[in-house]
Amino acid sequence: MPNKKKHVYQEVDRLANLNKDVCTYLWDNPELGGTETKSSAYMRKLMSDNGFAVTNHEKLEFAFMAEYGSGHPVIAILGEYDALPGLSQKRDVVEKTPVVAGGPGHGCGHNLIGSAAATGAIALKNIMEKEGLTGTIRFFGCPEEELLSGKVKMAYYKMFDGCDIALSWHPMTANIVMDNSYLACAYAKFYFTGTTSHAAFAPHLGRSALDAMELMNVGVNYLREHVISDARIHYATDSCGFPPNIVPGKAVNWYCIRAPKMSDVKSILDRIIKVAKGAAMMTETDVEVKIEHGCCEMLPNKKFADLTYSVMKEVPLPVYTANELQYAAHLQSTVNPAAVKAENDTYGRVEILHSALAPRELAKSQKISASSDSGDVSYIMPMNLFTTACWPFGVAPHTWQASAASGSNFGAKGALYAAKVLASVGYELLTNPAKTQEIIQEFKDKKAEYSPMYQE
Numbered sequence: 001m002p003n004k005k006k007h008v009y010q011e012v013d014r015l016a017n018l019n020k021d022v023c024t025y026l027w028d029n030p031e032l033g034g035t036e037t038k039s040s041a042y043m044r045k046l047m048s049d050n051g052f053a054v055t056n057h058e059k060l061e062f063a064f065m066a067e068y069g070s071g072h073p074v075i076a077i078l079g080e081y082d083a084l085p086g087l088s089q090k091r092d093v094v095e096k097t098p099v100v101a102g103g104p105g106h107g108c109g110h111n112l113i114g115s116a117a118a119t120g121a122i123a124l125k126n127i128m129e130k131e132g133l134t135g136t137i138r139f140f141g142c143p144e145e146e147l148l149s150g151k152v153k154m155a156y157y158k159m160f161d162g163c164d165i166a167l168s169w170h171p172m173t174a175n176i177v178m179d180n181s182y183l184a185c186a187y188a189k190f191y192f193t194g195t196t197s198h199a200a201f202a203p204h205l206g207r208s209a210l211d212a213m214e215l216m217n218v219g220v221n222y223l224r225e226h227v228i229s230d231a232r233i234h235y236a237t238d239s240c241g242f243p244p245n246i247v248p249g250k251a252v253n254w255y256c257i258r259a260p261k262m263s264d265v266k267s268i269l270d271r272i273i274k275v276a277k278g279a280a281m282m283t284e285t286d287v288e289v290k291i292e293h294g295c296c297e298m299l300p301n302k303k304f305a306d307l308t309y310s311v312m313k314e315v316p317l318p319v320y321t322a323n324e325l326q327y328a329a330h331l332q333s334t335v336n337p338a339a340v341k342a343e344n345d346t347y348g349r350v351e352i353l354h355s356a357l358a359p360r361e362l363a364k365s366q367k368i369s370a371s372s373d374s375g376d377v378s379y380i381m382p383m384n385l386f387t388t389a390c391w392p393f394g395v396a397p398h399t400w401q402a403s404a405a406s407g408s409n410f411g412a413k414g415a416l417y418a419a420k421v422l423a424s425v426g427y428e429l430l431t432n433p434a435k436t437q438e439i440i441q442e443f444k445d446k447k448a449e450y451s452p453m454y455q456e
């Protein structure tokens with residue numbers, strides 16, 4: 001059977017230099033979430049130069065929407081561009097060598113996400129023009145994913161309103177479609193206030209906020225036994241700089257709770273709040289709870305995952321040069337061999353860079369055990385998720401090796417492959433309205449309640 005999307009791949013290939021330029025620019029200018037001045041300006045200009053109408057939001061400086069076309073379906077393509085602290089890394093070296101000591105770096109490959117999403121959107125627009133297709137593409141410039149808050153805020157400010165369906169991807173070590181993924185999570189701060197006093201002269205007059213903070217953590221550590229085993233509870237403490245000779249009047253706990261479903265996160269958070277109040281009561285201090293934000297797990301859409309898989313089966317996989325494979329092999333040699341073996345076992349092949357598409361059955365059982373604010377988007381409209389091999393087997397996200405790989409030639413090839421998948425799935429949605437409707441219907445049938453966990 002002839003491949004009906006060859007012209008889509010060719011259109012993306014025509015944009016290979018553009019894709020490489022975007023990958024490189026974002027990687028060379030890594031910016032932390034909430035500070036994406038250069039990255040968002042660059043992406044806005046790129047989309048506007050390529051015929052998209054850019055809309056900004058007064059409350060969200062680094063977020064934007066770039067739109068082309070008219071009518072339904074309205075397809076959202078999610079682009080990201082924020083970096084991570086401390087993962088600055090030089091290009092083409094095989095040991096940890098920062099460009100700026102302690103500086104940020106693209107250790108999660110969000111430079112590749114931004115690039116592939118933009119390249120895919122531009123290719124799809126060019127094809128729509130040529131073929132006179134109706135429908136709308138909305139490229140979303142999504143900031144601060146690493147803070148798990150960008151898309152939550154965009155949802156809160158209704159930037160996704162009017163969209164029918166969303167396309168998303170992430171760089172990883174394998175070419176695979178995800179059915180369900182991401183842990184739901186919530187961040188909360190607990191501010192304890194006590195009464196300061198001289199720690200030796202009048203300790204009986206003091207009420208220690210630090211005691212309350214510590215007792216809360218003891219209580220939560222006991223709670224761990226009685227929550228679902230897939231839940232994760234992380235915390236950090238801040239004793240507000242009091243020296244030991246003063247009964248501390250202030251102390252803060254910062255919590256992050258994760259679980260497979262937002263409903264679990266919320267019930268665990270409720271119980272943690274009770275523990276905090278108990279600790280305050282025991283120590284005669286006060287506690288103020290501030291829920292910062294949270295994001296949802298991905299709401300699965302089987303029909304959308306099936307469509308993405310059927311499209312991916314036909315998209316030609318990247319071909320690597322000997323030099324690219326050699327560099328990838330060097331990077332792989334620096335990670336824990338157990339991590340490499342685990343991936344060889346999972347995918348049933350010994351590889352440097354994954355050179356196949358993971359079978360549909362395997363894809364159903366794999367998931368990303370981290371959180372992403374993209375989960376919220378899957379509650380607003382049907383969203384797909386796939387990953388492509390941009391890092392060697394064994395390389396974990398948020399490492400210097402992932403930074404290095406995300407700035408490499410083979411990383412850009414993984415992004416170009418992702419752009420082909422995004423454009424091809426988009427083309428399928430535009431030209432096969434019955435299938436698009438089925439996906440939207442599956443989403444509606446789930447009747448998922450959504451209210452962003454965010455307050456101004």
Ligand SMILES: [Zn+2]
Nearest residue numbers: 108109110170
């Ligand atoms: Zn990421």
